Amino acid sequence: MSRLSAAPVSLAAEPLVVRRPGLVPYVPTWEQMRDFTLARNNQTRDELWLLEHPPVYTVGLAGKTEHWPRVDNGIPVVRVDRGGQITYHGPGQWVAYLLLDMRRRGLTIRPLVRLMEQVVIKLLADYNIEAHGRNDAPGVYVGAAKIAALGLRVKNGCCYHGLALNVDVDLEPFDAINPCGYAGLEVTSMQRLGITDTKAQIGDRLIRHIQDVFP
Numbered sequence: 001m002s003r004l005s006a007a008p009v010s011l012a013a014e015p016l017v018v019r020r021p022g023l024v025p026y027v028p029t030w031e032q033m034r035d036f037t038l039a040r041n042n043q044t045r046d047e048l049w050l051l052e053h054p055p056v057y058t059v060g061l062a063g064k065t066e067h068w069p070r071v072d073n074g075i076p077v078v079r080v081d082r083g084g085q086i087t088y089h090g091p092g093q094w095v096a097y098l099l100l101d102m103r104r105r106g107l108t109i110r111p112l113v114r115l116m117e118q119v120v121i122k123l124l125a126d127y128n129i130e131a132h133g134r135n136d137a138p139g140v141y142v143g144a145a146k147i148a149a150l151g152l153r154v155k156n157g158c159c160y161h162g163l164a165l166n167v168d169v170d171l172e173p174f175d176a177i178n179p180c181g182y183a184g185l186e187v188t189s190m191q192r193l194g195i196t197d198t199k200a201q202i203g204d205r206l207i208r209h210i211q212d213v214f215p
Contacts, residue, residue, distance in 0.1 A: 085181030
């Protein structure tokens with residue numbers, strides 16, 4: 001994922017730069033997001049990175065060890081600089097990293113989180129699945145089960161990290177933790193809900209909805 005060179009001044013009209021690097025390790029990708037954000041200026045276009053990670057647990061800045069894996073399942077645990085508690089990433093989960101200039105877009109954290117939730121809610125509505133957010137626990141839920149997790153970091157008025165949507169990911173690793181810090185929280189996936197579109201098809205839809213919400 002290479003840096004983008006200087007863009008025209010009228011960036012409000014510039015679409016997101018979309019990158020799809022495939023299955024990539026977590027830590028180097030996190031470092032690239034952070035470096036991109038620290039190096040950007042007012043001529044840097046916003047970007048969307050859609051990708052997957054090998055199995056990894058990530059823990060936010062305020063993450064408590066009481067929520068960590070209760071068994072040694074061989075999956076590494078990485079402390080990161082986003083908000084929130086612990087979650088799991090693995091193949092079959094689309095991770096959409098949003099690298100946005102929030103000041104340029106006139107956004108603050110809470111409205112941005114609501115917009116990210118709407119992306120997933122609208123995507124699931126394409127499949128006649130009713131989903132919702134929760135004021136007490138950011139993310140997207142179908143019934144009581146969580147299908148997408150959210151986490152952000154803001155530096156110099158710009159954000160990185162983003163959302164993780166369970167498509168056909170192995171859900172068993174979630175059983176070893178308190179997902180997002182909630183003991184007993186049920187986690188689901190699009191596959192478990194009966195959606196048969198391929199991961200690639202769902203990824204394409206997810207990108208389109210993100211582009212609609214963050215033009």
